[in-house]
Amino acid sequence: MTASDLSAARLRRTLADHLADTGALHDPAWRAAVETVPREMFVGAAVAAATEYGDRWRVTRRDEVSSEEWLRLVYSDQTWVTQIDQVMVETSRGLMPGAPTSSSTLPGLVVQMLEAADIAEGDKVLEVGTGTGYSTALMCHRLGSEAVTSIEYDREVADRARRALGLAGYAPTLVVGDGLAGYDKNAEYDRLIATCAVRYIPFPWMWQVRDGGTITAPLSGWMYGSAFAHLTLADDGTATGRFLEQDIYFMTARPHEPPPITAPYLRGETRESRIDPHVLDTPAGLFVAQLAAPSAQRIGAGDEVVLLDVATGSQASTAASPGGGWTVRQHGPLRLWDAVEDAVLAWQGAGSPHQSGFGLTVTRDRQYVWLGDPEGPSWDLPV
Numbered sequence: 001m002t003a004s005d006l007s008a009a010r011l012r013r014t015l016a017d018h019l020a021d022t023g024a025l026h027d028p029a030w031r032a033a034v035e036t037v038p039r040e041m042f043v044g045a046a047v048a049a050a051t052e053y054g055d056r057w058r059v060t061r062r063d064e065v066s067s068e069e070w071l072r073l074v075y076s077d078q079t080w081v082t083q084i085d086q087v088m089v090e091t092s093r094g095l096m097p098g099a100p101t102s103s104s105t106l107p108g109l110v111v112q113m114l115e116a117a118d119i120a121e122g123d124k125v126l127e128v129g130t131g132t133g134y135s136t137a138l139m140c141h142r143l144g145s146e147a148v149t150s151i152e153y154d155r156e157v158a159d160r161a162r163r164a165l166g167l168a169g170y171a172p173t174l175v176v177g178d179g180l181a182g183y184d185k186n187a188e189y190d191r192l193i194a195t196c197a198v199r200y201i202p203f204p205w206m207w208q209v210r211d212g213g214t215i216t217a218p219l220s221g222w223m224y225g226s227a228f229a230h231l232t233l234a235d236d237g238t239a240t241g242r243f244l245e246q247d248i249y250f251m252t253a254r255p256h257e258p259p260p261i262t263a264p265y266l267r268g269e270t271r272e273s274r275i276d277p278h279v280l281d282t283p284a285g286l287f288v289a290q291l292a293a294p295s296a297q298r299i300g301a302g303d304e305v306v307l308l309d310v311a312t313g314s315q316a317s318t319a320a321s322p323g324g325g326w327t328v329r330q331h332g333p334l335r336l337w338d339a340v341e342d343a344v345l346a347w348q349g350a351g352s353p354h355q356s357g358f359g360l361t362v363t364r365d366r367q368y369v370w371l372g373d374p375e376g377p378s379w380d381l382p383v
Contacts, residue, residue, distance in 0.1 A: 004067050008038060011075035015107060018077055024108035027115055033141040034107065040074045042132040042164045043104045046090035047073070047080035056095045057081055064093075079106045082132060083157060100251065102157045104132045105195065112246050114138065116230060117193045117216040123147065126186070126208065128179035128217075129195035129250070133161030140170040148172035149186045151179040153254055180255055182208045189213060196253040197226060199294070200381040201239070201362050211235040218250050219243070219360065219369075221382075222258035223280075223298040225287035227355035227369075231362065240374065242359040247283065258297050264308050266317045268331030274341045275348075277305045277318040277326055285344065287355050291369055291379035292343035293336045307336045316340075346377045 016034045019025035025034065048057035062070050073080075082089055083102035114135070119125060123143060130136055130152035139148045150172055152158035158176045165172065175183050179194070180202040187208035197220035205215055213233050220226045228248045231239040279285035281301050289298075296314075299306040303320040314332025321327050328337045350357065350371055360369050360381075370378040 004071070007068060008040060008071050008075070009035075011071055012036070012039075015075045015077065019108050019111055022077075022108060024077075025111050025115070029121070029142050030111055030114055030138070033138040034111065036141055037134065037137045038168060039104070039107070039134055040071060041168050042134040042137065042161070043074055043080055044082055044088070044090050044132070044160060046092070047082060047104070048084065048089045048096055048100075049078075049080065051095065053095075055099070056097050057084060057089070057100070059089050059092050059094060059096050061090070061093065077106050077108045079109070080104045083154070086154065086156075088156065088160075101254075102131055102154060103251070104134055105250065107134075109248060110135045110138065110195075113193060113195070113216065113248060116228070116244055116246060116248075117191050117214060119143070119191050119193075123190040124186070124188075125149070126183060126189040126192045126205075127151070127195065128182070128192065128205075129153075129253075130158055130161045130174065131195060132157075133165045135195060136161065136172055136174075137165055137168055137170050140165070140172050145171045149175065149183055149189070151175045151177055151183055153177070153179060178255065180204070180253060184208055191216070194218065194253075195250055197250050197256070198253050199256045200367050200383045201229070201231070201360075206233065206237070206239060206362060209233050214241075215239060218248050219381075220249075220252055220256075221290040221294055222296065223286055223290040223293075224252075225283070225290035227287055227358065229360050231360060238361065238363045240359065240361040243355045243357075245354065245356045247355075259310050261297055261299075261308055261310055264299070264306055264315050264317075266306070266315065266329060268315070268317075268329045270327050270329045272321070273318055273326040273328040273337065275344045278302060279344055279348075280305055280340075284347070284352065284355055287358075288343050288347045289340045292339040293334070294379075294382040295334070296336050307340070309334055309336065343377075343379065347371065350376075 046061040081100045085098035127150040130150040182204040188210040194217035197218040227243040231241040296307040307316045314334035316337035367381040368378045
């Protein structure tokens with residue numbers, strides 16, 4: 001074993017200790033996987049991290065730093081961007097503009113998801129979103145490659161993950177395609193996990209997971225409010241479950257991303273707002289607003305929030321009132337702020353709980369998020 005191999009093994013143990021200390025890692029079997037799987041094989045030849053400029057990313061290349069420095073970077077509990085606007089970051093140097101389209105998610109988040117999904121020996125798993133293949137490798141280590149199927153939308157990302165998994169000694173079923181359609185050839189699955197966020201639960205997932213099996217996926221939307229869904233499939237073809245306490249955020253599945261928007265022309269009728277628009281600056285408040293206006297996108301924050309529905313041209317904008325409070329101006333067929341106010345007031349009346357105070361039910365006819373229990377206030381998802 002080389003000095004570099006010894007250093008990587010030591011850093012894997014250190015990473016496992018860190019994840020345990022922070023509460024992300026509890027299961028000894030997942031700890032063994034973290035201590036074994038070489039993350040350096042999966043991040044590629046370069047990674048990018050955020051800068052003070054929101055649309056520019058600083059690229060660090062393996063050939064620009066020492067071996068020890070590269071390994072310390074790889075084994076930090078941090079997300080590293082590996083693709084920007086469908087271009088692999090290893091093709092660039094210095095600053096790279098654009099929006100992330102693939103990444104190596106921080107190990108703490110990966111392990112939290114694997115533990116939350118209750119994956120254990122004997123399970124057959126479908127993973128939606130292979131990414132770099134690191135989470136796929138963790139599952140292969142624990143379950144065996146034959147038990148793991150993983151789907152990646154982007155062919156270049158998938159090809160690199162396939163090479164890395166092979167070099168690490170793993171051979172799961174790897175599929176290039178739309179993960180929202182699942183992969184019925186290996187069904188039925190005991191567990192389905194998504195490493196991308198979705199606006200609603202795709203029905204093929206429901207058909208491919210066995211009765212009593214689970215779907216674990218981040219639920220997000222066009223305002224980027226998020227909650228962590230964990231559903232159990234019933235024998236009548238429905239699924240239900242509460243959102244989990246973990247705050248888990250992943251990139252949105254590309255088919256579920258919002259449409260492009262242009263600067264709105266603000267107009268409409270003005271009245272006093274019944275809620276403080278700052279509530280949308282909180283994770284739970286934003287999630288509630290998104291439930292109420294699922295086709296709207298959000299611009300701005302604080303006193304001045306703009307909601308815009310590009311399909312109908314509906315919009316709402318808030319502003320602070322000189323005498324205190326806030327006003328809202330609305331235009332279009334959808335009264336966006338009216339719906340947000342009603343939902344936020346219902347949530348506040350229940351004590352303003354975290355997203356784990358909500359649950360999700362999926363039937364053949366509808367998908368709806370409920371507050372408190374399935375008989376409480378509810379909002380349909382945009383299926």
